[in-house]
Amino acid sequence: MKLIVLLGVSILGFGCAVKTPELMLADVDQSIPGQWAATKPARSGVDVDWVERFDDQELSKIVAEALSSNYEMSIAAERVVRAQEAARVEGALTKPQVTLSSTADRRKTRFVGFPFGGSAQSESYGVDLNVDWELDIWGRARAGKSAAIAEWQAGGLDYRAARASLAAQVCKAWFALAEANQQVSLAELALSSREQTEEAVRGRFQRDMRAEGGSASQLRLSQTDVATAKAELAARQGNQDAARRQLELLMGRYPVARISGNAVLPAVASTPPSGLPSELLLRRPDIMAAERRYAARVKRIKEAQLAIFPSFTITGSTGTTTEALSDIVNSDFGVWSVGANLLQPLLTGGRVRGEIRIRKSNQRESLAVLHQTVLSAFGEVEQALASEQWLHRREIETLEARDLARDAAQAAEDDYRDGNGNVLTLFVAETRKIKLESQSVALRRLRLNNRVDLHLALGGGFEVNP
Numbered sequence: 001m002k003l004i005v006l007l008g009v010s011i012l013g014f015g016c017a018v019k020t021p022e023l024m025l026a027d028v029d030q031s032i033p034g035q036w037a038a039t040k041p042a043r044s045g046v047d048v049d050w051v052e053r054f055d056d057q058e059l060s061k062i063v064a065e066a067l068s069s070n071y072e073m074s075i076a077a078e079r080v081v082r083a084q085e086a087a088r089v090e091g092a093l094t095k096p097q098v099t100l101s102s103t104a105d106r107r108k109t110r111f112v113g114f115p116f117g118g119s120a121q122s123e124s125y126g127v128d129l130n131v132d133w134e135l136d137i138w139g140r141a142r143a144g145k146s147a148a149i150a151e152w153q154a155g156g157l158d159y160r161a162a163r164a165s166l167a168a169q170v171c172k173a174w175f176a177l178a179e180a181n182q183q184v185s186l187a188e189l190a191l192s193s194r195e196q197t198e199e200a201v202r203g204r205f206q207r208d209m210r211a212e213g214g215s216a217s218q219l220r221l222s223q224t225d226v227a228t229a230k231a232e233l234a235a236r237q238g239n240q241d242a243a244r245r246q247l248e249l250l251m252g253r254y255p256v257a258r259i260s261g262n263a264v265l266p267a268v269a270s271t272p273p274s275g276l277p278s279e280l281l282l283r284r285p286d287i288m289a290a291e292r293r294y295a296a297r298v299k300r301i302k303e304a305q306l307a308i309f310p311s312f313t314i315t316g317s318t319g320t321t322t323e324a325l326s327d328i329v330n331s332d333f334g335v336w337s338v339g340a341n342l343l344q345p346l347l348t349g350g351r352v353r354g355e356i357r358i359r360k361s362n363q364r365e366s367l368a369v370l371h372q373t374v375l376s377a378f379g380e381v382e383q384a385l386a387s388e389q390w391l392h393r394r395e396i397e398t399l400e401a402r403d404l405a406r407d408a409a410q411a412a413e414d415d416y417r418d419g420n421g422n423v424l425t426l427f428v429a430e431t432r433k434i435k436l437e438s439q440s441v442a443l444r445r446l447r448l449n450n451r452v453d454l455h456l457a458l459g460g461g462f463e464v465n466p
Contacts, residue, residue: 018091018145020153021295025281027367028374032278038385039274047272047460051167054448056268059174062251062261066164068169069252076162083148083155090148093141096133102126140306142319150292157289164285166250166462168452173247178263180240183438187233188301190434192415194229197430198222200416201423218423225427254303265444268451272390274458280377283459290373291365297363304356310344377457384454391450392409402436409433 003219018427051063067073105124136142205215245255253259281287345352412429415421 015147018094018149020143021146021150021292023291024295024298025291027294028281028371029369031374032281033378035278036277036382036385038272038382038389047274047455047458050272050452050455050460051171051457053269053272054171055269056174056264056266058201058261058263059171059266062174062247063167063170066166066251069253070166070250073162076159079157079441080152080155081233083152087145087148087152090145094136094145096131099130099132101128101130103128124321124322126319126321128317130315130317132313132315133179135312137307137312138306140303140309140311143299143303143306147296148302150296150299154289154292154296154325159284161285161289164456168450168456170247170250171452173243173250174263174447175265175445175448177240177243177259178265179441180236180243182265182441183236184233184240186434186437186441187229187236190430191226191229191233193430194222194226195436197413197426198226221427222423225431244264244343265441265448268392268444268447271457272455272460274381274385274454277378277381280459281374283461284377285371287370287458287459290370294363294366294370297359297366298416301356301363304352304359306418307352307355307360308345310342313339313341313343315339377459380453380457383458384450386445387450391443392448395440395447398436398440398443402433402440405433 047390051060093390103124104124107122134141198219199217205219205231241257243258244257247437248257250257281291316336316338409426409429409432412421412426416423
């Protein structure tokens with residue numbers, strides 16, 4: 001037993017701490033601009049707690065429920081667990097393998113052909129403690145474990161990106177429901193207004209007041225508007241129902257369109273700080289995940305290259321062998337052995353060299369993926385920043401047009417009821433007002449959705465019950 005302990009201590013002397021691969025973002029530094037093209041010099045700072053920036057406690061609760069109940073999150077979490085266990089399995093190669101075995105054998109042999117015949121019985125018992133260790137002299141196993149650690153880190157970053165993506169989907173689904181609620185309310189108001197107009201036109205038609213907008217054609221036109229308003233209301237209610245079901249699915253619930261809560265479109269907060277493009281590389285989890293996979297591929301090349309060097313294995317065992325079970329723990333019957341093996345690959349049919357070429361190809365591919373991920377991230381930020389400006393400008397102009405349309409519709413209605421207005425003018429004014437009311441709500445949702453995209457593009461963090 002002392003021999004085995006000494007052997008294990010001597011073997012552990014060859015082991016070195018496995019290091020996490022260093023950051024390799026320098027390979028993409030040359031493609032990083034000094035500032036964003038879509039904005040003036042950006043404010044420095046970090047975009048944090050972006051879900052809370054919408055100032056909607058009900059939304060925050062729904063995001064928290066989705067993060068805890070959504071099955072996609074469970075899938076992503078299990079992938080991280082598997083990557084962690086894979087790293088541990090790789091690390092097992094750098095540690096001694098100790099096994100304990102026991103044997104028990106009892107035999108009876110018959111002697112046939114001898115003058116007197118007969119038989120003999122024998123018993124054999126044994127216990128063995130074995131140690132096998134492949135000395136990682138060249139660092140091949142350490143390179144493999146380092147790569148596995150980087151892959152584990154990439155899995156964790158994928159999980160972080162998945163959480164942010166789910167939070168964004170939930171926010172957009174909530175805004176879709178909020179818009180649907182407002183659109184339904186607008187459609188109900190529009191239907192009520194159309195019905196009132198129809199009633200006024202019908203009254204004039206029944207009194208044969210053609211000159212004041214009471215003709216049959218005008219009555220049919222008003223009736224057409226009422227039917228159109230009813231169809232629009234049904235469409236808006238269908239959108240509302242679909243938005244509820246989509247939100248329930250994201251929350252891990254069965255989609256029955258019965259989600260409680262009154263979703264309302266919040267005000268658009270001030271634009272978050274966008275910082276410098278170079279800062280994005282350390283904030284975006286998808287970029288960091290791509291970088292970790294690239295670093296892992298580099299280590300895998302080293303692992304394959306070191307496979308051409310000889311491997312050294314030390315084995316040792318100690319135990320007892322006896323013919324009596326009562327003596328199995330008696331050291332007088334002890335046996336031991338120590339051995340060493342050297343294995344040098346000579347002819348492998350090109351397998352080792354081929355594996356090196358494959359891993360170099362994987363490394364080049366992962367580098368290209370890293371470049372593409374960075375470029376796509378920059379594109380997402382630039383697009384979101386540009387859309388932020390244009391959507392804001394559109395909303396301002398649309399709100400101004402909406403207010404004018406409200407005044408025009410009110411004036412047309414007053415003129416018509418006083419008998420001084422034209423019914424066609426009233427129809428046009430009301431239609432325009434309804435259209436611009438709906439457009440203003442839709443634009444608010446587009447701005448909020450783009451704000452979510454901007455938070456994601458900037459790699460903003462959030463802490464909804466992490």
